[in-house]
Amino acid sequence: MNTIDLQVEGMSCGACVKHVTQALQPLPGVSGVEVDLQSGRVKVSGELAQGSAPLLMALTDAGYPATLAIASSTSSATSQPKAAGCHSGGTGGCGCR
Structure with a gap:
């Protein structure tokens, strides 16, 4: 079993946690998703x-750009473009803003 830690942008409420979990859980090989809002x-x-590529893509597609988390820093090893989603002006459907 592997574990990949991600830093996710734009999460601000319980609905965001639900959307992030729903974006990741169906991916092949994923058995658990733990979100720290x-x-x-x-x-x-x-x-x-x-690896992390499908996870990062799924989150970006859901409107939550993400990067690999680095234990001692919040900087990223891999930058991803910002996607249209609820926290970037799109229609992610979160409703928290």
């Missing part, structure tokens, strides 16, 4: 043979 961190566990 306060820190913006998401821990994904499972048999993640494809």
Whole structure:
């Protein structure tokens, strides 16, 4: 079992946690998703043979741009473009803003 830690932008409420979880849970190999709303961190566990790329893409597509989390810093190893979603002016449907 692997674990990938992500730093996710734009999460501000319980609906965001639900949307992030729903974006990741159906992906192949994902067996668990733990979201820490306060820190913006998401821990994904499972048999993640494809690595972080599908996770980052799914979150970006859902309107929550993400990067790999680095333990001692919030800077990213991989930058992702901002996608249209509820926190970037699109129609993610969150409703918290």
